[in-house]
Amino acid sequence: MEHSGTGDPRETLRLLWRENQVRSGRGRPPKVSLAKIVEAAVAVADQDGLDAMTMDKVAAALGVGTMTLYTHVPGKAELLDLMVDAAWRELDLVPAGDWRAQVEHYARQTSNLHERHPWLRGVSTVRPPLGPGLFARQDFLLSALAGTGLPAAQASAAVDAIVTFVEAAAGAQAEHRQAETLSGQSTADWWTDRQVFWEEIFDPDRYPAITQSWQDGGFDRTAAQATTHAFTLGLKALLDGIAAMTSQH
Amino acid sequence: MEHSGTGDPRETLRLLWRENQVRSGRGRPPKVSLAKIVEAAVAVADQDGLDAMTMDKVAAALGVGTMTLYTHVPGKAELLDLMVDAAWRELDLVPAGDWRAQVEHYARQTSNLHERHPWLRGVSTVRPPLGPGLFARQDFLLSALAGTGLPAAQASAAVDAIVTFVEAAAGAQAEHRQAETLSGQSTADWWTDRQVFWEEIFDPDRYPAITQSWQDGGFDRTAAQATTHAFTLGLKALLDGIAAMTSQH
DNA sequence: TTCCATTCCGTAGATCGTACGGTAATGTTT
DNA sequence: AAACATTACCGTACGATCTACGGAATGGAA
Structure with a gap:
């Protein structure tokens, strides 16, 4: 069984409750967003099951390198939390x-x-x-x-x-x-x-x-x-x- | 979520229902038995959770090489079936x-x-x-x-x-x-x-x-x-x- | 003694999550 | 225009994990 609620509390709560906030305009423009990552992860899990929901597959579904995901989400546990609440x-x-x-x-x-x-x-x-x-x-x-x-x-x-x-x-x-x-x-x-x-x-x-x-x-x-x-x-x-x-x- | 009922049906049913059968006497005497493997696997899962129930850890708990387990049980999925029924x-x-x-x-x-x-x-x-x-x-x-x-x-x-x-x-x-x-x-x-x-x-x-x-x-x-x-x-x-x-x- | 059925297990390949550090792209400042 | 600050991207690598494969070890049977 996958466990949720294991990540850093403050960070996870921030991700769960943040409204669509404006970007500062500085820095490189993102190819992906948190919302798209969650959406893609849900799609993978819907299609092929929770075991198939790997960081590799989610990144591939978005046409992005695996490690890119870690810019937007702390780790897989937090991504799962976001998937559950989104559902x-x-x-x-x-x-x-x-x-x-x-x-x-x-x-x-x-x-x-x-x-x-x-x-x-x-x-x-x-x-x-x-x-x-x-x-x-x-x-x-x-x-x-x-x-x-x-x-x-x-x-x-x-x-x-x-x-x-x-x-x-x-x-x-x-x-x-x-x-x-x-x-x-x-x-x-x-x-x-x-x-x-x-x-x-x-x-x-x-x-x-x-x-x-x-x-x-x-x-x-x-x-x-x-x-x-x-x-x-x-x-x-x-x-x-x-x-x-x-x-x- | 771990899935059971995924292994070869006949083989799994045989393992689930077999009575304690006599050994033929030929071949190398076993260090472990199916019953002990299931028992050890349950003990590991009780203690450290299902994720910690790895073939490595079960084998180590029995003082045996990892691959030895595969002599007695077809794979991890079947071992899980046996654990559930034993419980x-x-x-x-x-x-x-x-x-x-x-x-x-x-x-x-x-x-x-x-x-x-x-x-x-x-x-x-x-x-x-x-x-x-x-x-x-x-x-x-x-x-x-x-x-x-x-x-x-x-x-x-x-x-x-x-x-x-x-x-x-x-x-x-x-x-x-x-x-x-x-x-x-x-x-x-x-x-x-x-x-x-x-x-x-x-x-x-x-x-x-x-x-x-x-x-x-x-x-x-x-x-x-x-x-x-x-x-x-x-x-x-x-x-x-x-x-x-x-x-x- | 020789054979051989059976068990034990070391090695290696594929697939995971993710730490680390470097690279790329943009707005801002000079 | 050039340098800088900031942010996003991602290749490499390491440690787990399952298990296919094949060889070594064991002890009764022939």
């Missing part, structure tokens, strides 16, 4: 409807976001980049949950629980598709390659509940469908449970 | 109580597991190693959810939703502690380093809900506490929601 800023979070509709809107937006940027799943979210994207999301969800009337401590925990579930479920969903493009092998083919498992290794007596569920048609046709199904059902259950808490206060 | 096999899943007690038992066990092996968070769970650990977990949860009386398709989706949430929440919890030991910097110090943010950058007017929640005491004292709080509340809400579904069938 989060893509969320279109406009309040509409009751708190539940707003959370569901957030969930859909996040699902789409991970679909566009499946590499997000591979970045640690402890010690996240303290940028505009993170705070916009947090403010939106806290504002939505305020509509439940829950006390502040519970509302805050509910937001964190929602974020945890939605990020994980959306990430898993997106990762299925990414695994197919990166490996060049469809999930169906991946399972076909492991057909021997069911034929020669799996012991129905050892796993009766799995066998029973199989016989009862409990398994979705594809792994991606199962993930989507779990996302939908899980979010509904989670929000139902949170709604039930409001009647106790 | 999952540590779960002590004995059915006791009703379905809800069983799921809560699973959640506690998983939380402890991630605490012992925080690197688990960094391994992709799409295309997982099809080993005994995974199937034991799945069978346990499907068996528990059978107690709800939900139809098979919904029970299966509920299991996936629970796994998604519990893995994410437990992983986040464990990652807090790991971040402290790996970086040598406590979470409190990390925030102190970013104090400037609140003093110079954060704009209360731009994020009213965050500011309001702050004033209402909505934030936990520490990030780790917030994560634990979210885990507890989220699991309760999720299970309440699932329980509510059973009354409709």
